[in-house]
Amino acid sequence: MLIVRDAEEAEARDIAYLLNLAGEGIPEYLWRGGVKGKESPLDVGTRRAAREEGVFSYTRARVCTADNRLVGMVLSYRQPDPYGVGDLSEYPEVVRPLVELEAQAPGSWYINAIATFEGHRGKGVARTLLADVEDRARAKLCDRLSLIVASENPGAKRLYEHIGFKPVTSLPVVPYPGCLHAGDWILMIRDLQGA
Numbered sequence: 001m002l003i004v005r006d007a008e009e010a011e012a013r014d015i016a017y018l019l020n021l022a023g024e025g026i027p028e029y030l031w032r033g034g035v036k037g038k039e040s041p042l043d044v045g046t047r048r049a050a051r052e053e054g055v056f057s058y059t060r061a062r063v064c065t066a067d068n069r070l071v072g073m074v075l076s077y078r079q080p081d082p083y084g085v086g087d088l089s090e091y092p093e094v095v096r097p098l099v100e101l102e103a104q105a106p107g108s109w110y111i112n113a114i115a116t117f118e119g120h121r122g123k124g125v126a127r128t129l130l131a132d133v134e135d136r137a138r139a140k141l142c143d144r145l146s147l148i149v150a151s152e153n154p155g156a157k158r159l160y161e162h163i164g165f166k167p168v169t170s171l172p173v174v175p176y177p178g179c180l181h182a183g184d185w186i187l188m189i190r191d192l193q194g195a
């Protein structure tokens with residue numbers, strides 16, 4: 001049976017690993033800049049996910065377990081409204097298109113990352129996590145869900161379309177070392193009003 005619950009600090013490594021999968025390798029690329037001594041980029045991600053503050057904190061993550069084993073994770077939160085991007089040049093180049101797209105869905109409940117461990121895919125984990133996100137957004141009286149998907153990640157895009165997300169606008173991916181795709185980042189929105 002799949003169970004969804006709040007993530008725990010001790011799960012920061014799994015969360016960081018899954019964040020990197022969901023972020024198409026951008027997190028690992030950014031974590032490389034924070035490596036100290038013999039640390040790996042995943043060690044840096046784990047430290048960041050274990051903090052209580054910051055976008056990638058475990059406190060924003062919900063995990064899905066099967067037989068008490070963590071099989072997937074979603075990290076989501078409400079975007080500010082209004083969403084001012086400020087000075088874009090202060091962001092690493094690779095994340096600028098993502099910030100610009102995020103800013104076009106102010107006040108929405110934003111799914112920053114969702115991923116399922118490789119051996120547990122195709123068993124409804126992501127669907128279960130997305131249903132949990134919807135419940136949380138509705139409970140907070142938020143009437144729109146948003147997310148960003150790569151145009152060259154058709155499996156994920158199809159999943160979102162199946163549950164009612166619609167593409168709104170897109171911007172080209174800025175290439176980075178380890179980049180999985182060229183193509184575009186697509187902002188998708190799901191209207192919860194009347195749904």
Ligand SMILES: CC(C)(COP(=O)(O)OP(=O)(O)OC[C@H]1O[C@@H](n2cnc3c(N)ncnc32)[C@H](O)[C@@H]1OP(=O)(O)O)[C@@H](O)C(=O)NCCC(=O)NCCS
Pocket residue numbers: 021022023072114115116117120121122123124125126127128148149150153154155156158159162
């Ligand atoms: C995308 C991802 C989260 C889906 O997770 P999952 O737990 O396997 O998804 P589910 O089992 O809940 O599948 C939900 C539906 O999407 C379909 N689906 C999921 N991944 C698919 C893929 N790669 N190709 C085709 N269909 C896919 C399933 O067939 C299922 O359809 P159905 O409910 O009509 O049968 C998972 O493939 C993953 O972690 N990918 C790497 C990270 C990633 O790309 N995250 C999204 C970034 S935006």
